[in-house]
Amino acid sequence: MTITKKHIISIFFILIIAIGTISVVSAYAGTGFTHDIPFSKYRDKSVSDILNNYEDTECHVEESAICTQVVDGDTIYLDNGDKVRFVGVNTPERGVEGYIASKNFVQKLCLNKKVGLDIDNAKNKDKYGRILAVVIVDGKSVNEMLLKEGLAEIMYIPPSEFYPFDWANNSTHIPESYNTYAHTQKDTSSNSDNSGNYIGNSNSGKFHKSTCKWGQKTAEHNRIYFKDRNLAVSQGYKPCKVCNP
Numbered sequence: 001m002t003i004t005k006k007h008i009i010s011i012f013f014i015l016i017i018a019i020g021t022i023s024v025v026s027a028y029a030g031t032g033f034t035h036d037i038p039f040s041k042y043r044d045k046s047v048s049d050i051l052n053n054y055e056d057t058e059c060h061v062e063e064s065a066i067c068t069q070v071v072d073g074d075t076i077y078l079d080n081g082d083k084v085r086f087v088g089v090n091t092p093e094r095g096v097e098g099y100i101a102s103k104n105f106v107q108k109l110c111l112n113k114k115v116g117l118d119i120d121n122a123k124n125k126d127k128y129g130r131i132l133a134v135v136i137v138d139g140k141s142v143n144e145m146l147l148k149e150g151l152a153e154i155m156y157i158p159p160s161e162f163y164p165f166d167w168a169n170n171s172t173h174i175p176e177s178y179n180t181y182a183h184t185q186k187d188t189s190s191n192s193d194n195s196g197n198y199i200g201n202s203n204s205g206k207f208h209k210s211t212c213k214w215g216q217k218t219a220e221h222n223r224i225y226f227k228d229r230n231l232a233v234s235q236g237y238k239p240c241k242v243c244n245p
């Protein structure tokens with residue numbers, strides 16, 4: 001009996017360690033994300049057709065180099081030897097539906113061209129040694145375009161300088177786990193703020209429920225409080241995709 005119990009306890013601990021290891025390794029790895037956007041969607045579009053749909057990014061080019069290889073929709077190699085993982089996003093892995101569409105989109109925008117990087121100051125590299133960055137082409141963020149086109153899902157792994165929810169629109173896939181997290185936050189801190197029911201971020205143009213952790217992370221000098229939702233909307237603020245105010 002004792003031996004059996006010991007074995008069960010050992011197996012239990014091995015499982016915990018294994019699960020822990022898998023979850024750490026899965027950071028910036030595949031999640032099984034797919035989409036059904038046909039790769040032909042962008043075939044006849046020119047680069048400027050695509051770029052013209054987007055505003056210039058607020059991200060800054062910190063370094064630039066020529067893109068020599070597009071590995072998939074969220075990883076590229078540069079002629080200076082750097083490997084770059086697009087921060088804040090995740091595209092379908094090889095062999096999964098949507099892989100080619102996302103990869104082709106990035107090839108069209110980046111391959112054999114000079115691209116700029118805004119490297120994540122909070123975390124420069126992932127555990128595979130790839131630089132975590134916003135990739136900038138002609139002043140536009142490719143990370144943001146991937147999300148807005150529906151070619152990538154949000155992958156937010158703090159700490160990060162960037163908040164990819166700000167790059168989302170109605171076409172963006174936001175994994176279920178982020179919503180669950182936001183709701184959990186809401187239930188545990190419902191009376192944490194009474195200076196306004198909503199927190200606006202004058203920098204991002206988004207507004208949050210006062211209970212949203214992302215609202216609470218807004219820097220003091222960027223905060224605007226709203227008593228009601230309509231007020232925020234009427235001033236041009238867009239609802240946060242996580243707390244859905």
Ligand SMILES: [Zn+2]
Nearest residue numbers: 208212240243
């Ligand atoms: Zn929010």
